Amino acid sequence: MLAYSVTNQDAEPFTYTITFTLVDDRGRAMSTHEETVASVGAGRTVRRTLEAVGYGGGGEPLGPEHVRIIDVKRVPSDEAPASAGSCPPSGLRLTADDGDAAMGLRVVGLHLENCGSRPYSLEGYPVLQLLDDELEPVDGIEILRGVGGIPMAGEGSGPPRPVTLRPGESAGATLAWRNTTQFGEAVTVPYVRVRAESGADPVVIAPNLDLGTTGELGVDPWKKETEEAATGSVRPQSS
Known part of the structure; x- marks a missing residue:
């Protein structure tokens, strides 16, 4: 020990x-x-x-x-994200996965689990606030609705659709960016404050967004996790 x-x-x-x-x-x-x-x-x-x-x-x-x-x-x-097996008072457990990377493309999945006792409905995109090492807002980064504008990220999940999560069900959304560095100062965003929707309780995750000089972060809308499994979520592509 x-x-x-x-x-x-x-x-x-x-x-x-x-x-x-x-x-x-x-x-x-x-x-x-x-x-x-x-x-x-x-x-x-x-x-x-x-x-x-x-x-x-x-x-x-x-x-x-x-x-x-x-x-x-x-x-x-x-x-802080709720630990495995626990459920916040809101009845929603929001976490991020470890992500994936290839050929300069970075992808992190957000997961929203209804761990409560009542159905929960939402439609649209996660609400994001980018934060620096001191947990202060980072300016100058454009948050794109959809990941289609991020090179090599594919078309993403399409437009938002209403989602209703019964207890035990979950939804997923994707963050995608490139770490290309050209002219200018490279930007790294260590933390992101995430809300499932406007007015929801915030959760701070630490995906360490190495945005390079691109100035852009794409975010897909919430989809039921079963739908993502059927249609395929965003993953780095080698060509």
Whole structure:
């Protein structure tokens, strides 16, 4: 086991996601591991242990010298994605997947699960606000309705249609962008505040949008996940 600590120096509770990488004796990465430390209070320090650190070639447990912290993300606890198996008071669980990438195209899927007890209806696009490292708004990026304007992203899911989610059902939407860098300053957006629709409770995700100098992010409308499985969701294309 490896002990580590998280200190919240902000004035409100934050939830932290720490990404560790395990390296061999020559410093080569072997695997990565992600830990979430939820609701660390303002000015508080929380101590945890990294349980399954792994083993070296001789079967001995890896020590601290074989563990690196490669990324730390923090979001306000009241806007953090709900953990698996839990359901927010809204009855809607909004999360993002790990995404996909190829040939400069980046794709991240949003997932909206009705974990409540009543049907939920919506129509349209997720409402997005781009945020920097300090969780302040990022200006100058055009959010396109649909991913058809993003090269190599295909036609996307088409126009919005009404969606009704019964308890246990889910809908998906897609974020797509390119990391092309030409003239100008490259922009990276570490966080996105997402609402299922206008007025819905916000959830802050950390997709790390490496937008390059494109200045554009495409977003498809919500579709039932079963419909996406039947029609095919946006994925990077190699040609």
